[in-house]
Amino acid sequence: MTVAATEKIRTFFDGFGGKVTPFLLLDYDGTLAPFRVDRFQARPWAGVRELLTRIQQQGRTRMAIISGRPAHEIGPLLGIDPPLEVWGLHGAERLFPDGRSELQPEPEAAREKLKMLRALLKCDSFGGLFEDKANAAVMHWRGASVCMARHIEKRTRAMFEPLAGTGGLELLEFEAGVELRIGRDKGGAVEAILGEADADAPVAYLGDDCTDEAAFRAVNQVGGQSLSVLVRNQWHDTAAGLWLRPPVELRGFFEDWIRTLERCR
Ligand SMILES: [Mg+2]
Incomplete structure:
Protein backbone atom coordinates (compact mmCIF):
# COMPACT_ATOMS: atom_id res chain seq x y z
CA MET A 1 0.00 0.00 0.00
CA GLN A 104 -39.69 0.53 -4.44
CA PRO A 105 -42.92 0.67 -6.45
CA GLU A 106 -42.56 0.27 -10.23
CA PRO A 107 -44.30 2.36 -12.87
CA GLU A 108 -46.92 0.27 -14.69
CA ALA A 109 -45.44 0.86 -18.17
CA ALA A 110 -42.00 -0.34 -17.09
CA ARG A 111 -43.48 -3.40 -15.40
CA GLU A 112 -45.20 -4.38 -18.65
CA LYS A 113 -41.99 -3.99 -20.67
CA LEU A 114 -40.03 -6.08 -18.20
CA LYS A 115 -42.74 -8.74 -18.30
CA MET A 116 -42.38 -8.97 -22.06
CA LEU A 117 -38.56 -9.23 -21.83
CA ARG A 118 -38.76 -11.95 -19.20
CA ALA A 119 -41.04 -14.04 -21.40
CA LEU A 120 -38.65 -13.71 -24.35
CA LEU A 121 -35.46 -14.36 -22.37
CA LYS A 122 -36.89 -17.38 -20.58
CA CYS A 123 -37.38 -18.96 -24.04
CA ASP A 124 -33.98 -17.92 -25.41
CA SER A 125 -31.20 -16.42 -23.27
CA PHE A 126 -28.65 -16.44 -26.16
CA GLY A 127 -26.40 -18.89 -24.27
CA GLY A 128 -26.08 -16.57 -21.24
CA LEU A 129 -27.60 -16.84 -17.80
CA PHE A 130 -30.87 -14.93 -17.52
CA GLU A 131 -31.71 -13.72 -14.02
CA ASP A 132 -35.26 -12.63 -13.31
CA LYS A 133 -35.26 -9.92 -10.63
CA ALA A 134 -38.28 -8.19 -9.13
CA ASN A 135 -37.26 -4.87 -10.72
CA ALA A 136 -35.08 -5.98 -13.61
CA ALA A 137 -34.14 -8.39 -16.37
CA VAL A 138 -30.49 -9.38 -16.06
CA MET A 139 -28.11 -11.19 -18.39
CA HIS A 140 -24.87 -12.71 -17.10
CA TRP A 141 -21.99 -14.07 -19.20
CA ARG A 142 -19.46 -14.80 -16.46
CA GLY A 143 -17.56 -17.99 -17.34
CA ALA A 144 -18.43 -17.88 -21.07
CA SER A 145 -15.65 -17.88 -23.70
CA VAL A 146 -14.64 -14.45 -25.07
CA CYS A 147 -16.42 -15.20 -28.35
CA MET A 148 -19.58 -16.44 -26.63
CA ALA A 149 -19.59 -13.52 -24.19
CA ARG A 150 -19.43 -11.09 -27.12
CA HIS A 151 -22.36 -12.85 -28.79
CA ILE A 152 -24.51 -12.81 -25.63
CA GLU A 153 -23.71 -9.16 -24.94
CA LYS A 154 -24.51 -8.10 -28.51
CA ARG A 155 -27.88 -9.90 -28.57
CA THR A 156 -28.80 -8.62 -25.10
CA ARG A 157 -27.89 -5.01 -25.85
CA ALA A 158 -29.93 -5.15 -29.05
CA MET A 159 -32.91 -6.08 -26.89
CA PHE A 160 -32.28 -3.81 -23.87
CA GLU A 161 -30.90 -0.62 -25.36
CA PRO A 162 -34.01 0.53 -27.28
CA LEU A 163 -35.97 0.35 -24.00
CA ALA A 164 -33.38 2.13 -21.83
CA GLY A 165 -34.37 5.66 -20.91
CA THR A 166 -38.08 4.96 -21.44
CA GLY A 167 -40.70 4.68 -18.69
CA GLY A 168 -38.13 4.72 -15.87
CA LEU A 169 -36.09 1.81 -17.28
CA GLU A 170 -32.31 2.21 -17.14
CA LEU A 171 -29.44 0.12 -18.44
CA LEU A 172 -26.91 -0.89 -15.78
CA GLU A 173 -23.63 -2.41 -16.86
CA PHE A 174 -21.54 -4.55 -14.55
CA GLU A 175 -18.64 -6.93 -14.90
CA ALA A 176 -19.75 -9.83 -17.12
CA GLY A 177 -23.32 -8.70 -17.49
CA VAL A 178 -25.92 -6.06 -18.09
CA GLU A 179 -29.35 -5.38 -16.66
CA LEU A 180 -32.37 -3.35 -17.63
CA ARG A 181 -33.95 -2.08 -14.43
CA ILE A 182 -36.13 0.34 -12.56
CA GLY A 183 -35.47 2.05 -9.25
MG1 LIG B 1 -19.55 -6.29 -6.50
Whole structure:
Protein backbone atom coordinates (compact mmCIF):
# COMPACT_ATOMS: atom_id res chain seq x y z
CA MET A 1 0.00 0.00 0.00
CA THR A 2 1.30 3.48 -0.84
CA VAL A 3 2.16 6.11 1.77
CA ALA A 4 -0.70 8.27 0.43
CA ALA A 5 -3.18 5.38 0.90
CA THR A 6 -1.98 4.72 4.44
CA GLU A 7 -2.36 8.43 5.20
CA LYS A 8 -5.93 8.47 3.81
CA ILE A 9 -6.88 5.57 6.05
CA ARG A 10 -5.27 7.22 9.09
CA THR A 11 -7.09 10.53 8.43
CA PHE A 12 -10.38 8.65 8.07
CA PHE A 13 -10.01 6.81 11.38
CA ASP A 14 -9.00 10.07 13.09
CA GLY A 15 -12.63 11.12 12.53
CA PHE A 16 -13.86 8.35 14.88
CA GLY A 17 -14.48 9.24 18.49
CA GLY A 18 -16.96 10.70 20.91
CA LYS A 19 -20.54 9.60 20.43
CA VAL A 20 -20.35 9.51 16.66
CA THR A 21 -21.58 6.33 14.91
CA PRO A 22 -19.47 5.46 11.87
CA PHE A 23 -21.16 3.91 8.82
CA LEU A 24 -19.65 0.89 7.10
CA LEU A 25 -21.44 0.27 3.79
CA LEU A 26 -20.39 -2.77 1.81
CA ASP A 27 -20.98 -4.34 -1.55
CA TYR A 28 -20.93 -8.17 -1.41
CA ASP A 29 -19.79 -9.95 -4.62
CA GLY A 30 -16.20 -9.18 -5.56
CA THR A 31 -15.81 -7.07 -2.41
CA LEU A 32 -16.49 -9.32 0.60
CA ALA A 33 -16.53 -12.53 -1.44
CA PRO A 34 -14.64 -13.71 -4.54
CA PHE A 35 -16.77 -14.26 -7.64
CA ARG A 36 -18.12 -17.69 -8.47
CA VAL A 37 -19.84 -18.68 -11.72
CA ASP A 38 -22.48 -20.25 -9.45
CA ARG A 39 -23.28 -17.16 -7.38
CA PHE A 40 -24.78 -19.28 -4.60
CA GLN A 41 -21.25 -20.55 -3.89
CA ALA A 42 -19.82 -17.04 -3.34
CA ARG A 43 -18.75 -17.17 0.32
CA PRO A 44 -16.75 -14.40 2.03
CA TRP A 45 -12.95 -14.29 1.88
CA ALA A 46 -11.35 -16.19 4.79
CA GLY A 47 -11.57 -14.16 7.98
CA VAL A 48 -14.00 -11.53 6.68
CA ARG A 49 -17.09 -13.01 8.34
CA GLU A 50 -15.28 -13.11 11.69
CA LEU A 51 -14.04 -9.52 11.38
CA LEU A 52 -17.47 -8.18 10.45
CA THR A 53 -18.96 -10.14 13.35
CA ARG A 54 -16.49 -8.46 15.71
CA ILE A 55 -17.45 -5.03 14.35
CA GLN A 56 -21.10 -5.94 14.84
CA GLN A 57 -20.46 -7.15 18.40
CA GLN A 58 -18.73 -3.89 19.30
CA GLY A 59 -22.14 -2.28 18.72
CA ARG A 60 -20.61 1.02 17.62
CA THR A 61 -20.93 0.84 13.83
CA ARG A 62 -23.95 1.07 11.57
CA MET A 63 -23.35 -1.57 8.90
CA ALA A 64 -25.29 -2.34 5.75
CA ILE A 65 -24.74 -4.41 2.63
CA ILE A 66 -25.67 -2.82 -0.70
CA SER A 67 -25.80 -5.47 -3.40
CA GLY A 68 -27.18 -6.04 -6.87
CA ARG A 69 -28.61 -9.35 -5.67
CA PRO A 70 -32.10 -9.82 -4.29
CA ALA A 71 -31.56 -8.88 -0.62
CA HIS A 72 -32.57 -12.27 0.83
CA GLU A 73 -29.62 -14.02 -0.90
CA ILE A 74 -27.00 -12.21 1.18
CA GLY A 75 -27.74 -13.39 4.74
CA PRO A 76 -27.20 -17.13 4.17
CA LEU A 77 -23.96 -16.51 2.23
CA LEU A 78 -22.51 -13.92 4.61
CA GLY A 79 -23.43 -16.04 7.62
CA ILE A 80 -23.55 -13.27 10.24
CA ASP A 81 -26.03 -13.71 13.07
CA PRO A 82 -28.04 -11.55 13.68
CA PRO A 83 -28.12 -10.62 9.98
CA LEU A 84 -27.07 -7.21 8.72
CA GLU A 85 -29.40 -4.78 7.01
CA VAL A 86 -29.28 -5.41 3.24
CA TRP A 87 -30.20 -3.08 0.41
CA GLY A 88 -30.75 -5.44 -2.54
CA LEU A 89 -31.41 -4.99 -6.27
CA HIS A 90 -28.75 -2.22 -6.30
CA GLY A 91 -30.79 -0.28 -3.74
CA ALA A 92 -34.39 -0.73 -4.93
CA GLU A 93 -35.09 -3.15 -2.08
CA ARG A 94 -34.41 -2.82 1.65
CA LEU A 95 -34.34 -5.84 3.97
CA PHE A 96 -34.21 -4.99 7.67
CA PRO A 97 -32.43 -7.30 10.15
CA ASP A 98 -35.86 -8.23 11.64
CA GLY A 99 -37.03 -9.58 8.26
CA ARG A 100 -39.22 -6.67 7.18
CA SER A 101 -38.64 -5.62 3.60
CA GLU A 102 -39.51 -2.71 1.34
CA LEU A 103 -39.50 -2.70 -2.46
CA GLN A 104 -39.69 0.53 -4.44
CA PRO A 105 -42.92 0.67 -6.45
CA GLU A 106 -42.56 0.27 -10.23
CA PRO A 107 -44.30 2.36 -12.87
CA GLU A 108 -46.92 0.27 -14.69
CA ALA A 109 -45.44 0.86 -18.17
CA ALA A 110 -42.00 -0.34 -17.09
CA ARG A 111 -43.48 -3.40 -15.40
CA GLU A 112 -45.20 -4.38 -18.65
CA LYS A 113 -41.99 -3.99 -20.67
CA LEU A 114 -40.03 -6.08 -18.20
CA LYS A 115 -42.74 -8.74 -18.30
CA MET A 116 -42.38 -8.97 -22.06
CA LEU A 117 -38.56 -9.23 -21.83
CA ARG A 118 -38.76 -11.95 -19.20
CA ALA A 119 -41.04 -14.04 -21.40
CA LEU A 120 -38.65 -13.71 -24.35
CA LEU A 121 -35.46 -14.36 -22.37
CA LYS A 122 -36.89 -17.38 -20.58
CA CYS A 123 -37.38 -18.96 -24.04
CA ASP A 124 -33.98 -17.92 -25.41
CA SER A 125 -31.20 -16.42 -23.27
CA PHE A 126 -28.65 -16.44 -26.16
CA GLY A 127 -26.40 -18.89 -24.27
CA GLY A 128 -26.08 -16.57 -21.24
CA LEU A 129 -27.60 -16.84 -17.80
CA PHE A 130 -30.87 -14.93 -17.52
CA GLU A 131 -31.71 -13.72 -14.02
CA ASP A 132 -35.26 -12.63 -13.31
CA LYS A 133 -35.26 -9.92 -10.63
CA ALA A 134 -38.28 -8.19 -9.13
CA ASN A 135 -37.26 -4.87 -10.72
CA ALA A 136 -35.08 -5.98 -13.61
CA ALA A 137 -34.14 -8.39 -16.37
CA VAL A 138 -30.49 -9.38 -16.06
CA MET A 139 -28.11 -11.19 -18.39
CA HIS A 140 -24.87 -12.71 -17.10
CA TRP A 141 -21.99 -14.07 -19.20
CA ARG A 142 -19.46 -14.80 -16.46
CA GLY A 143 -17.56 -17.99 -17.34
CA ALA A 144 -18.43 -17.88 -21.07
CA SER A 145 -15.65 -17.88 -23.70
CA VAL A 146 -14.64 -14.45 -25.07
CA CYS A 147 -16.42 -15.20 -28.35
CA MET A 148 -19.58 -16.44 -26.63
CA ALA A 149 -19.59 -13.52 -24.19
CA ARG A 150 -19.43 -11.09 -27.12
CA HIS A 151 -22.36 -12.85 -28.79
CA ILE A 152 -24.51 -12.81 -25.63
CA GLU A 153 -23.71 -9.16 -24.94
CA LYS A 154 -24.51 -8.10 -28.51
CA ARG A 155 -27.88 -9.90 -28.57
CA THR A 156 -28.80 -8.62 -25.10
CA ARG A 157 -27.89 -5.01 -25.85
CA ALA A 158 -29.93 -5.15 -29.05
CA MET A 159 -32.91 -6.08 -26.89
CA PHE A 160 -32.28 -3.81 -23.87
CA GLU A 161 -30.90 -0.62 -25.36
CA PRO A 162 -34.01 0.53 -27.28
CA LEU A 163 -35.97 0.35 -24.00
CA ALA A 164 -33.38 2.13 -21.83
CA GLY A 165 -34.37 5.66 -20.91
CA THR A 166 -38.08 4.96 -21.44
CA GLY A 167 -40.70 4.68 -18.69
CA GLY A 168 -38.13 4.72 -15.87
CA LEU A 169 -36.09 1.81 -17.28
CA GLU A 170 -32.31 2.21 -17.14
CA LEU A 171 -29.44 0.12 -18.44
CA LEU A 172 -26.91 -0.89 -15.78
CA GLU A 173 -23.63 -2.41 -16.86
CA PHE A 174 -21.54 -4.55 -14.55
CA GLU A 175 -18.64 -6.93 -14.90
CA ALA A 176 -19.75 -9.83 -17.12
CA GLY A 177 -23.32 -8.70 -17.49
CA VAL A 178 -25.92 -6.06 -18.09
CA GLU A 179 -29.35 -5.38 -16.66
CA LEU A 180 -32.37 -3.35 -17.63
CA ARG A 181 -33.95 -2.08 -14.43
CA ILE A 182 -36.13 0.34 -12.56
CA GLY A 183 -35.47 2.05 -9.25
CA ARG A 184 -32.81 3.43 -6.98
CA ASP A 185 -29.14 2.72 -7.77
CA LYS A 186 -26.40 2.16 -5.19
CA GLY A 187 -25.79 5.92 -4.99
CA GLY A 188 -29.47 6.38 -4.14
CA ALA A 189 -29.20 3.69 -1.47
CA VAL A 190 -26.19 5.42 0.11
CA GLU A 191 -28.05 8.75 0.11
CA ALA A 192 -31.12 7.13 1.72
CA ILE A 193 -29.01 5.51 4.44
CA LEU A 194 -27.05 8.68 5.13
CA GLY A 195 -30.33 10.60 5.36
CA GLU A 196 -30.71 8.73 8.66
CA ALA A 197 -27.16 9.63 9.83
CA ASP A 198 -25.67 12.51 11.82
CA ALA A 199 -24.01 15.02 9.49
CA ASP A 200 -20.57 14.41 11.04
CA ALA A 201 -20.75 10.58 10.94
CA PRO A 202 -17.72 9.03 9.23
CA VAL A 203 -18.82 6.93 6.24
CA ALA A 204 -16.98 4.27 4.29
CA TYR A 205 -18.30 2.48 1.20
CA LEU A 206 -16.43 -0.51 -0.20
CA GLY A 207 -17.17 -1.90 -3.67
CA ASP A 208 -15.47 -3.48 -6.66
CA ASP A 209 -17.54 -2.94 -9.82
CA CYS A 210 -18.83 -0.18 -12.11
CA THR A 211 -22.20 -0.39 -10.35
CA ASP A 212 -20.42 0.84 -7.18
CA GLU A 213 -19.28 4.07 -8.82
CA ALA A 214 -22.60 5.83 -8.04
CA ALA A 215 -22.11 4.88 -4.37
CA PHE A 216 -18.51 6.14 -4.42
CA ARG A 217 -19.68 9.48 -5.78
CA ALA A 218 -22.44 9.72 -3.14
CA VAL A 219 -19.94 9.01 -0.35
CA ASN A 220 -17.46 11.54 -1.78
CA GLN A 221 -20.11 14.24 -1.37
CA VAL A 222 -20.47 13.64 2.36
CA GLY A 223 -19.39 16.66 4.36
CA GLY A 224 -17.55 14.86 7.20
CA GLN A 225 -14.95 12.13 7.05
CA SER A 226 -15.71 9.77 4.22
CA LEU A 227 -13.85 7.09 2.37
CA SER A 228 -14.83 5.48 -0.92
CA VAL A 229 -12.85 2.28 -1.41
CA LEU A 230 -12.30 0.25 -4.57
CA VAL A 231 -11.71 -3.38 -3.56
CA ARG A 232 -10.22 -5.43 -6.37
CA ASN A 233 -6.98 -6.98 -7.47
CA GLN A 234 -6.73 -5.02 -10.72
CA TRP A 235 -7.04 -1.25 -10.70
CA HIS A 236 -9.66 0.34 -12.93
CA ASP A 237 -10.65 3.95 -13.45
CA THR A 238 -12.82 4.94 -10.50
CA ALA A 239 -14.29 7.73 -8.39
CA ALA A 240 -13.10 5.86 -5.28
CA GLY A 241 -10.50 7.62 -3.17
CA LEU A 242 -8.68 4.49 -2.04
CA TRP A 243 -7.76 1.13 -3.58
CA LEU A 244 -7.49 -2.03 -1.45
CA ARG A 245 -6.52 -5.46 -2.75
CA PRO A 246 -8.51 -8.33 -1.25
CA PRO A 247 -8.31 -10.23 0.89
CA VAL A 248 -5.20 -9.09 2.82
CA GLU A 249 -5.65 -5.30 2.64
CA LEU A 250 -9.41 -5.69 3.11
CA ARG A 251 -8.89 -7.65 6.33
CA GLY A 252 -6.33 -5.05 7.43
CA PHE A 253 -8.90 -2.29 6.94
CA PHE A 254 -11.48 -4.11 9.09
CA GLU A 255 -8.83 -4.80 11.76
CA ASP A 256 -7.99 -1.07 11.82
CA TRP A 257 -11.71 -0.31 12.15
CA ILE A 258 -12.01 -2.61 15.18
CA ARG A 259 -8.83 -1.27 16.83
CA THR A 260 -9.89 2.34 16.28
CA LEU A 261 -13.24 1.79 18.00
CA GLU A 262 -11.57 -0.11 20.85
CA ARG A 263 -9.22 2.82 21.40
CA CYS A 264 -11.98 5.44 21.50
CA ARG A 265 -14.21 3.57 23.95
MG1 LIG B 1 -19.55 -6.29 -6.50
